[in-house]
Amino acid sequence: MIRFAVVSGKGGTGKTVVTGAIAQICIRSRVMVDCDVDAANLELLLNPQILERKDFYGMEAACIDPGICTACGICSDACRFDAISMVNGTFSVDPGRCEGCRVCRLVCPSGAVSMQPRIVGEIFYSQTSYGNLVHARLAPGAANSGLLVSDIKKMALSRNNDCDLMLIDGPPGIGCPLIATITGTDHVMVVTEPSVLGLHDLERVVRVSRSLRTQVSVVINKSDLNSRISGEIRDYCRKKELVFRGEIPYDEAVMEAVRMGRPVTEYDVPASEAIRCIWDNISQELW
Amino acid sequence: MIITVASGKGGTGKSMVAANLAWSLAASDPVTLVDCDVEEPNLHLFFPEARAVVTPVTIMVPDVDPDRCTLCGDCARFCAFGALVAAKDRVLFFPEHCHSCGGCTIACPVGAIAEIPRPIGTVTERAITTSFRLVTGTLNEGEVLAVKVIQKAKDAAGSAAWVILDASPGTSCPVVETLQGSDVCILVTESTPFGLHDLALAYDVTSQMGIPSGVVINRSDGKDEAALRFCKEKKIPVLAVIPFERKIAEIQGSGDLISRRDPVWKERFRAIGGACRALWEGA
Amino acid sequence: MRICIPSKGPEPGDLVDERFGRAPYYVIFDAESGTTESYKNPAAEGMGGVGPRAAQFLLDKNVQVLVTARIGGNALGALKAGGITILLYDQAGSTVRDAIAAYKSGGLKEQ
Numbered sequence: 230m231i232r233f234a235v236v237s238g239k240g241g242t243g244k245t246v247v248t249g250a251i252a253q254i255c256i257r258s259r260v261m262v263d264c265d266v267d268a269a270n271l272e273l274l275l276n277p278q279i280l281e282r283k284d285f286y287g288m289e290a291a292c293i294d295p296g297i298c299t300a301c302g303i304c305s306d307a308c309r310f311d312a313i314s315m316v317n318g319t320f321s322v323d324p325g326r327c328e329g330c331r332v333c334r335l336v337c338p339s340g341a342v343s344m345q346p347r348i349v350g351e352i353f354y355s356q357t358s359y360g361n362l363v364h365a366r367l368a369p370g371a372a373n374s375g376l377l378v379s380d381i382k383k384m385a386l387s388r389n390n391d392c393d394l395m396l397i398d399g400p401p402g403i404g405c406p407l408i409a410t411i412t413g414t415d416h417v418m419v420v421t422e423p424s425v426l427g428l429h430d431l432e433r434v435v436r437v438s439r440s441l442r443t444q445v446s447v448v449i450n451k452s453d454l455n456s457r458i459s460g461e462i463r464d465y466c467r468k469k470e471l472v473f474r475g476e477i478p479y480d481e482a483v484m485e486a487v488r489m490g491r492p493v494t495e496y497d498v499p500a501s502e503a504i505r506c507i508w509d510n511i512s513q514e515l516w
Numbered sequence: 517m518i519i520t521v522a523s524g525k526g527g528t529g530k531s532m533v534a535a536n537l538a539w540s541l542a543a544s545d546p547v548t549l550v551d552c553d554v555e556e557p558n559l560h561l562f563f564p565e566a567r568a569v570v571t572p573v574t575i576m577v578p579d580v581d582p583d584r585c586t587l588c589g590d591c592a593r594f595c596a597f598g599a600l601v602a603a604k605d606r607v608l609f610f611p612e613h614c615h616s617c618g619g620c621t622i623a624c625p626v627g628a629i630a631e632i633p634r635p636i637g638t639v640t641e642r643a644i645t646t647s648f649r650l651v652t653g654t655l656n657e658g659e660v661l662a663v664k665v666i667q668k669a670k671d672a673a674g675s676a677a678w679v680i681l682d683a684s685p686g687t688s689c690p691v692v693e694t695l696q697g698s699d700v701c702i703l704v705t706e707s708t709p710f711g712l713h714d715l716a717l718a719y720d721v722t723s724q725m726g727i728p729s730g731v732v733i734n735r736s737d738g739k740d741e742a743a744l745r746f747c748k749e750k751k752i753p754v755l756a757v758i759p760f761e762r763k764i765a766e767i768q769g770s771g772d773l774i775s776r777r778d779p780v781w782k783e784r785f786r787a788i789g790g791a792c793r794a795l796w797e798g799a
Numbered sequence: 800m801r802i803c804i805p806s807k808g809p810e811p812g813d814l815v816d817e818r819f820g821r822a823p824y825y826v827i828f829d830a831e832s833g834t835t836e837s838y839k840n841p842a843a844e845g846m847g848g849v850g851p852r853a854a855q856f857l858l859d860k861n862v863q864v865l866v867t868a869r870i871g872g873n874a875l876g877a878l879k880a881g882g883i884t885i886l887l888y889d890q891a892g893s894t895v896r897d898a899i900a901a902y903k904s905g906g907l908k909e910q
Contacts, residue, residue: 238556240685241529245710270710270713332618335622369717369724370721372688402555402556402684403556403657424768437657454766457770458770
């Protein structure tokens with residue numbers, strides 16, 4: 230199985246559109262994973278039927294038993310995350326702020342604090358006409374850890390390990406979730422855009438990808454919006470010996486396809502042609 | 517007044533809106549623009565000439581006194597984050613795991629643990645003009661405590677007639693931290709199903725937090741019915757619709773601001789500021 | 800000598816788990832007495848810092864040798880500082896019993 234991740238550095242460059250297109254045009258057996266758990270959008274293009282749902286647990290949260298609490302306030306003073314305050318005469322933990330450190334339980338003289346499981350997300354296992362899709366949703370305010378990303382990749386692998394391709398829609402940025410996405414992949418394709426912000430973040434995500442020793446290639450989306458910066462990106466790729474896979478022109482049809490909830494490659498438009506070319510190029514090397 | 521610019525989805529143009537809004541309002545009022553996207557701050561890219569003053573952000577982390585430590589391991593067994601291990605001859609500390617809760621210092625039965633500061637990021641201040649300051653929070657690569665850096669950046673911002681916070685995309689912990697204490701939130705979206713799907717998630721958060729919100733539809737191709745319908749149903753004011761234009765994409769893409777180049781845009785962004793004030797006063 | 804084998808279940812017939820930090824169980828084989836003890840891994844379900852916490856668990860249980868296929872950097876550092884020898888054992892589909900036999904044969908290499 231080849232593990233192929235599509236990332237971007239900066240958000241909004243068109244990762245999900247490109248990933249959805251590859252899901253549609255790829256001829257090999259594949260499983261899709263949407264690792265952008267904070268804003269999971271791949272499902273809007275693949276029309277999934279949810280087969281299974283699973284709760285995802287985060288750090289346990291502290292819970293104060295009002296029947297035991299003597300309102301001494303020692304826990305509130307010790308909490309460094311402003312999570313404990315007085316409510317109706319006793320102290321109470323705000324699970325949204327609770328970090329799960331357990332200091333309150335340590336200092337409570339009355340044994341009023343217990344740690345309780347906390348659900349911070351949901352994992353979905355779905356089928357689509359292109360293959361299975363594993364996706365997830367992280368609850369608002371949750372810490373955006375890489376663990377949820379790791380779990381959904383594992384689920385995809387264990388249930389589809391006879392597939393030729395694991396196609397991963399990655400999150401923006403270079404934090405924990407991005408690192409968890411790229412870890413263990415064979416190939417990372419960065420979809421960037423011709424802007425100062427795009428190039429800035431391209432450099433960062435390439436650096437992280439290379440430190441995790443995965444193959445990296447670059448694609449410029451909406452390349453004709455700023456040909457000067459597209460040129461700078463191509464120069465950057467040359468200088469850093471990065472494989473430059475191609476350019477996708479800005480195409481209004483993309484927005485239309487997204488509105489229709491379909492991968493853009495179902496339509497015979499310039500963006501589709503460019504994506505097909507890029508994928509043909511890559512798949513020859515992958516297999 | 518404090519305005520946070522946020523969005524459910526990345527790449528909708530939060531930074532573009534925040535920077536243009538700040539620049540336009542600074543023509544007549546003191547403005548502080550705060551980059552709270554501390555993992556990937558980028559607002560400074562719009563103001564490359566400004567001189568930067570950098571202050572480190574530190575958190576308190578354990579320092580074990582080897583002479584007092586008995587290697588009992590209580591600190592390691594207490595730590596919920598796996599930042600401490602009591603090995604055969606010393607206690608090991610894994611700094612990236614430490615959440616600075618202070619618990620190990622309390623758990624140690626012999627008082628062998630003190631706390632010392634450890635840098636995890638920076639707050640950078642730039643005076644762009646006499647009435648316009650940019651404060652940038654930056655989290656060092658590999659660190660996880662974005663919230664601490666955001667808090668320090670907001671502290672450094674102080675107060676001004678307008679404090680504009682650029683949040684990171686999404687609805688995770690750092691975004692909620694940025695939103696805390698804001699008077700108004702501008703939710704930037706694009707008129708696609710992606711944008712709308714993520715706008716709904718973001719609006720859930722701001723409404724639960726009780727922060728009056730308005731929407732800016734960016735890169736509009738004129739087919740915004742779904743987004744407009746959503747806003748009408750939820751009674752969210754649409755503060756502006758910014759059309760997709762290659763000219764705008766080129767100017768913003770090259771690191772400039774449309775409000776810096778075109779007085780018409782400056783007026784439009786000032787009007788967004790006015791609409792925020794009206795939203796806040798009406799709430 | 801006490802040897803730890805990360806596993807998917809508590810019994811000697813259960814499958815080995817290739818990952819040290821997130822294995823659901825640790826089976827500890829005592830070479831002197833020939834007996835085994837099993838423990839649920841307290842660090843397994845954690846959000847983060849799993850490697851160091853699992854390492855501390857082994858140190859607390861007075862383990863001298865760990866037999867595993869995969870171990871992360873932090874856990875590796877912690878175990879080595881604790882004087883624990885880490886032996887590489889990477890045979891997919893093997894049981895705890897198989898791993899103990901491999902250890903006894905003396906053919907495993909140190910990581």
